[in-house]
Amino acid sequence: MVGEETSDEERAELRETLGLTDPIHVQFSRFVVNASKGEFGISYQLRRPVSELIIERLPATIELVLISALIALVSGTLLGVYTGINRKGFLSDFILAVSLLGVSLPTFVIGILFIYLFAVILGVLPSFGRGEVIDLGFWSTGLLTISGLKAIILPSVTLSLFQMTYIIRLVRAEMMEILQTDYIKFARARGISEKSINYKHALKNGLIPVITIAGINIGTLVAFSIITETVFQWPGMGFLFIQAVQFVDIPIMSAYLVFIAFVFVMINFIVDILYYFIDPRIRVKGDVTSG
Amino acid sequence: MTFLKINNLSIDYKMRKETVNAAKNINIDINKGEIVGLVGESGSGKSTVANAIVNLIDEPGKISNGSIFMGETNISENQETIVQYRGKKIGLIFQDPQTSLNPILTVGEQLIETIQTHLNINIDEAKNKAINLLKEVGIKEAEKRFSNYPHQFSGGMRQRVVISLALCCEPELLIADEPTTALDVSIQSQILELIKKLTKERNLAVILITHDMGVIAETTDRVAVMKNGDLVEIGPTKQVLVKPKEKYTKSLVSSVPPTNKKISRFTIIEKENLNNQNNNIKILNRWSKKSIVDQNLVKIQNLSKSFDDSFFTENTKNSVMAVDNVSFDIKEGKSFGLVGESGSGKTTIAKMVVNLFKPSSGDIFFDNVNVTKIKKNKDLLKFRRQIQMIFQDPFSSLNGRLKVKEIIAEPIKLHNPNIKSIDLDNYIYDLLESVELSQQSAIRYPHEFSGGQRQRISIARALATQPRLLVCDEPTSALDVSIQAQILNLLKDLQEQLNLTILFISHDLPVVRQMCDKIAVLKDGKLCEVSETEELFKNPKHNYTKELLKLMPKIESIYN
Numbered sequence: 001m002v003g004e005e006t007s008d009e010e011r012a013e014l015r016e017t018l019g020l021t022d023p024i025h026v027q028f029s030r031f032v033v034n035a036s037k038g039e040f041g042i043s044y045q046l047r048r049p050v051s052e053l054i055i056e057r058l059p060a061t062i063e064l065v066l067i068s069a070l071i072a073l074v075s076g077t078l079l080g081v082y083t084g085i086n087r088k089g090f091l092s093d094f095i096l097a098v099s100l101l102g103v104s105l106p107t108f109v110i111g112i113l114f115i116y117l118f119a120v121i122l123g124v125l126p127s128f129g130r131g132e133v134i135d136l137g138f139w140s141t142g143l144l145t146i147s148g149l150k151a152i153i154l155p156s157v158t159l160s161l162f163q164m165t166y167i168i169r170l171v172r173a174e175m176m177e178i179l180q181t182d183y184i185k186f187a188r189a190r191g192i193s194e195k196s197i198n199y200k201h202a203l204k205n206g207l208i209p210v211i212t213i214a215g216i217n218i219g220t221l222v223a224f225s226i227i228t229e230t231v232f233q234w235p236g237m238g239f240l241f242i243q244a245v246q247f248v249d250i251p252i253m254s255a256y257l258v259f260i261a262f263v264f265v266m267i268n269f270i271v272d273i274l275y276y277f278i279d280p281r282i283r284v285k286g287d288v289t290s291g
Numbered sequence: 292m293t294f295l296k297i298n299n300l301s302i303d304y305k306m307r308k309e310t311v312n313a314a315k316n317i318n319i320d321i322n323k324g325e326i327v328g329l330v331g332e333s334g335s336g337k338s339t340v341a342n343a344i345v346n347l348i349d350e351p352g353k354i355s356n357g358s359i360f361m362g363e364t365n366i367s368e369n370q371e372t373i374v375q376y377r378g379k380k381i382g383l384i385f386q387d388p389q390t391s392l393n394p395i396l397t398v399g400e401q402l403i404e405t406i407q408t409h410l411n412i413n414i415d416e417a418k419n420k421a422i423n424l425l426k427e428v429g430i431k432e433a434e435k436r437f438s439n440y441p442h443q444f445s446g447g448m449r450q451r452v453v454i455s456l457a458l459c460c461e462p463e464l465l466i467a468d469e470p471t472t473a474l475d476v477s478i479q480s481q482i483l484e485l486i487k488k489l490t491k492e493r494n495l496a497v498i499l500i501t502h503d504m505g506v507i508a509e510t511t512d513r514v515a516v517m518k519n520g521d522l523v524e525i526g527p528t529k530q531v532l533v534k535p536k537e538k539y540t541k542s543l544v545s546s547v548p549p550t551n552k553k554i555s556r557f558t559i560i561e562k563e564n565l566n567n568q569n570n571n572i573k574i575l576n577r578w579s580k581k582s583i584v585d586q587n588l589v590k591i592q593n594l595s596k597s598f599d600d601s602f603f604t605e606n607t608k609n610s611v612m613a614v615d616n617v618s619f620d621i622k623e624g625k626s627f628g629l630v631g632e633s634g635s636g637k638t639t640i641a642k643m644v645v646n647l648f649k650p651s652s653g654d655i656f657f658d659n660v661n662v663t664k665i666k667k668n669k670d671l672l673k674f675r676r677q678i679q680m681i682f683q684d685p686f687s688s689l690n691g692r693l694k695v696k697e698i699i700a701e702p703i704k705l706h707n708p709n710i711k712s713i714d715l716d717n718y719i720y721d722l723l724e725s726v727e728l729s730q731q732s733a734i735r736y737p738h739e740f741s742g743g744q745r746q747r748i749s750i751a752r753a754l755a756t757q758p759r760l761l762v763c764d765e766p767t768s769a770l771d772v773s774i775q776a777q778i779l780n781l782l783k784d785l786q787e788q789l790n791l792t793i794l795f796i797s798h799d800l801p802v803v804r805q806m807c808d809k810i811a812v813l814k815d816g817k818l819c820e821v822s823e824t825e826e827l828f829k830n831p832k833h834n835y836t837k838e839l840l841k842l843m844p845k846i847e848s849i850y851n
Contacts, residue, residue: 182390189345189385190405190456191378200404201393208395280395280440 018042031254040255045247050255054237059139060130061229061236065221067152068160072221073214076164077207080171084206085198087176095168102165107224111158111231118154126151128233155232159225163217170213174206208279215271219264294496295321295344295464300357300367302339302348302520313339313352315520323463326490326497328511328528330504330543332771333742336520337500341466344498345381346373361464379409382457386469388449392441398425398452399437402459409460424455428485447478454485458493465490466498471506475632475798480842483510502771504547505801505844508532516540532849546776548801550845553825556783557776557805574721575788578757583624586659588760588792589644590620594653596639613639615816616653621809623759626786626793628807628824630800630839636816637796641762644794645680646671657760676706679753683765685745689737695748696733699723702755722751726781743774750781754789761786762794767802779806800843804828812836 006014015021019030034041040050079099083092102110119127131147133140142148178184179202187197226238233239237256244252275282302314314336321327329337342348344359346367359367361380366373377383385391393401402421403414412420418437425433428451441449450470457465467486471479487510490497499511507514507528514532515525516539524537535541545558596614614636621627629637642648644655646662655662657674665671679702682688689698699719703710710718720730726747737745746766753761763782767775779802786793797803803810803824810827812819812835819833831837 182385182387183393185347186383186385186391186453186456187393188347189377189381189383191374191376191408191460192404193408196404196408201396204395205393278395280397281442 035254035258040258041251043244043249043252045244045249045252050251053240053252054255054259057235057237057240059141060234061222061225061238063141063143064152064156064159064225064229064234064236065218068156068158069163069214069218069221071156072160072163072167072217075160076167077171077203077210079164080168081175081198081203083168084172084175084179096172099165099168102161107158107162107227108231110161111155111228114154114158115231125154127154130235155228155234158231159221159228162224163214163221166217167210167214170210171206174209175202178202178205208275211274211278212271215267215274216264219260219267222260222263293320294323294362295319296360297340297344298358298360300340300343300359301355302336302343302352303355304352306351312520314343316357317517317522319515319522319525321464321496321498323496324490324494325512326487326499326510328507328514329498329500329517330502330507330514331517331523332502332543332773334519335517337517338468339520340517341383341468341498341500343367344464344466345377345383346370347377378405378462379460380462381464381466382460382462384450384453384457384465384467384470387473388446388453389473391453392449392456394441397438397440398444402437402456405456406459421455421459424459425452428452428455428458429481430455447474447481450474450478450482451485454482454489458489461493462495464496464498466500468500469502470499472501472503476800476839476842476844477632479506479844483844486510503844504532504544504772504846505550505848508846508849509844516543529849532846542773544846546772547846548776548779548799548805549847550801550804550843551847553804556780574718574725574754574757577718577721578789583790586623587620587656588623588658589627589794590654590656590659591640591644592618592654592656594618594640594643594655595651596636596643596648597651612816614643614650617811617813617816617818618653619811619818619821621760621792621794623792624786624790625809626795626807628803628810629794629796629813630798630803630810631813632798634815635813637813638764639816640813641680641764641794641796644760645678645762646675672706676756677758678760678762679756679758680762680764681746681749681753681766684769685742685749686769688749689745689752691737694734694736695723698737698748699733699752699755702752706756718755722754725754725785726751741774742770743778746770746774746778747781750778750785754785758791760792760794762796764796765798766795768797768799775802782806800839812839 019027022030031041038051040054042048043050043053046053079095083095086092115127118125126147129151130142131149131151132145133142133148134144142152175198179198184197184202187201192201225234225236226241228234229236229238230242237259240252241256243249244256297317297319300314300317301312304311304313317340319327319329319340329340331337339348339352342352343354344366346354348354354367357367358365361376364372366376392398399418399421402424403417406412406417406420407414410417422433422437425436430436430448430451436444441452444452454470465486470486471482474482483506486497486499489495499506501507511528513526514528516523516531516537518539524531524535524540531540532544535544548557594614594617595612597612617636617640619627629640631637639648643650650663653663657678660674662671662674665674693701696716696719699722700715703715703718716733719733723730723732728744728747728751732740732744732748737748740748749766766782767778770778782793783806785791793806795803795806797806807824809821810824811821812827812833814835819835820827820831822832827836828840831840
């Protein structure tokens with residue numbers, strides 16, 4: 001916040017106004033009180049209120065995370081079901097082998113490979129930024145413009161790969177287990193079609209644990225997005241955080257971490273409520289008639 | 292005319308090392324309107340034959356030879372024919388109603404889907420049909436229960452739902468694979484009556500697979516006996532059970548505990564049990580307690596146990612009384628039976644006797660000391676040594692990572708930490724020989740043993756502390772009849788020689804009759820009646836006891 005030519009008096013005055021001369025416990029309790037009101041102070045680097053900065057960057061991150069969660073869930077489930085049903089096919093082995101790459105390669109390497117392939121060699125997709133953004137007042141979205149949509153493809157796919165792998169393997173394991181159960185055997189013995197057995201009977205049961213894991217993983221996606229946002233220069237919160245780390249901008253870092261914690265708690269809460277709708281065994285407890 | 296014809300059927304399981312013949316040259320004919328029983332012990336191939344009819348043999352099993360004809364059609368020949376027949380012409384009922392329904396679809400959804408798969412009718416007609424079916428199998432308020440999920444039904448009701456699913460497209464053949472094994476006696480008899488009624492009304496051909504000879508005797512018209520994949524004998528039920536031609540059938544019938552009389556030992560034909568007659572119970576000379584005092588070893592007074600539904604509030608409205616004000620005495624050296632259906636509280640009582648549960652109220656006296664009042668662990672240990680337990684499931688009650696030697700050594704070392712290793716080994720060998728296992732078994736792991744042998748290991752482990760009271764919680768209900776007979780004989784011998792007192796818990800009345808001197812009947816946690824065994828069977832006082840006795844499947848019914 002201060003330049004080379006700032007005088008000692010000015011430095012002391014600034015420390016005083018920022019409250020940095022108070023004892024630690026006073027500083028901390030002031031932070032907690034303000035944080036509970038949603039005030040995280042002023043960014044040392046950008047000299048603007050942190051809450052304002054976060055709200056400004058929030059849409060970019062949320063859009064990125066939601067799109068990649070969607071990609072991970074949909075393609076992960078589809079591929080998982082396919083590999084769970086056709087256990088011995090060539091395509092299944094291929095999908096599983098490729099998915100291993102998804103786990104073992106770090107996100108930034110995949111991101112850079114994607115940039116090199118699609119932006120540098122093929123030149124079809126932009127290598128950085130959000131593209132054109134439309135401001136809706138409370139929210140700025142890149143999903144309504146062509147350039148915005150093009151821009152989100154590479155980062156969201158990169159971000160989703162890791163989670164997708166997880167979901168493929170989880171869905172596959174669940175499907176394989178459920179296809180062995182008595183009620184699937186009984187459904188076969190009743191002549192129910194294979195299609196209905198796989199997608200109606202087995203998949204519905206298999207998705208219950210997937211939702212738990214996926215819920216927790218959306219939180220992880222927000223956290224992982226730091227790396228992806230940095231690689232693709234995505235103007236989201238993760239990018240803001242990395243910059244803050246470089247400049248020791250503590251108000252931004254603490255606000256970001258509190259926000260992430262909040263997201264985790266909320267998502268787990270939503271998942272618990274979702275259970276109520278998905279699993280009838282939770283819905284009506286204790287309503288068993290005897291006989 | 293023969294409706295279903297199984298011709299020279301052989302089924303092979305190709306394993307990595309060898310090929311297992313699960314069924315060898317089976318020939319069975321079934322007519323319409325008749326119930327054919329398929330009986331045998333576990334591994335005899337009876338379920339494999341049933342699965343082969345609908346071509347649902349588990350991997351890697353394959354029909355290697357033979358054919359199955361239904362009417363004029365060969366249904367074993369191609370996959371497409373049998374897929375169309377499943378559900379439409381052949382209905383299947385599985386053993387466990389808890390697992391054979393999809394938990395996240397309502398009963399109605401499962402019925403409608405099955406009906407619409409086979410019959411070309413719209414959803415309203417399908418719904419009507421489904422509700423009528425539920426009524427037909429005896430589900431009350433069918434319109435309301437239609438949209439319930441499986442977990443909202445009790446076990447017996449679920450099995451009715453399963454039956455309605457199997458019958459919803461009016462099949463001509465019904466295959467019931469152990470349909471009542473997981474159910475209580477009273478519900479078992481209802482389900483069997485239902486199957487009999489439907490067979491008559493709809494002129495069904497029924498294959499009933501079971502290991503329960505009582506069920507066979509009361510339900511089937513003809514019976515086929517299987518052993519290790521071979522068809523041993525087939526004929527009218529009465530003829531096979533009364534005058535069995537084959538030695539194996541004879542031994543199977545004689546292993547079944549008779550319901551109408553008490554016998555001193557089970558006759559075991561199959562196995563040459565010569566050493567058994569010598570009564571060489573080796574641990575006898577190590578046994579400290581050799582005489583019986585004429586006293587009540589266990590006195591249970593006003594014992595109650597409630598399980599609270601809610602953890603935070605001790606709300607007595609929500610609590611379930613698992614055991615409600617039960618009192619009885621067990622005389623030293625005698626066998627005491629606890630009988631009741633699932634949920635009657637018999638296992639809860641056993642766990643309180645061995646001090647695994649704390650009673651909510653009431654007292655348990657062991658050797659005139661109030662066990663419930665003991666606070667110190669050290670004092671409790673003395674009692675634990677004298678009371679040992681044998682559990683129902685021999686597969687989960689032994690630690691699979693320990694050798695048999697280590698399993699048996701554990702209780703010995705706990706109560707006698709200073710024992711020398713050579714004494715310990717000898718002690719273990721004596722124990723093993725007392726339960727008719729070889730010394731070599733000591734260095735093997737539990738998974739290398741069969742169910743009956745594992746239960747012997749459990750018994751050896753229980754005897755290791757030289758207990759005075761043995762609590763047996765359904766010790767044979769997971770075993771085949773012939774193995775059950777061996778284990779029960781062993782328990783009787785041990786009791787006689789070692790002066791053991793036994794608390795024997797079972798839902799199986801014939802077994803209890805053979806084992807116990809005195810019996811207590813439990814229902815919903817309450818004691819119905821306590822009396823001498825023969826008195827109870829000949830002259831039951833309580834209505835519930837009378838009903839239980841009436842409903843239990845009796846192999847002797849075949850003689851009438």
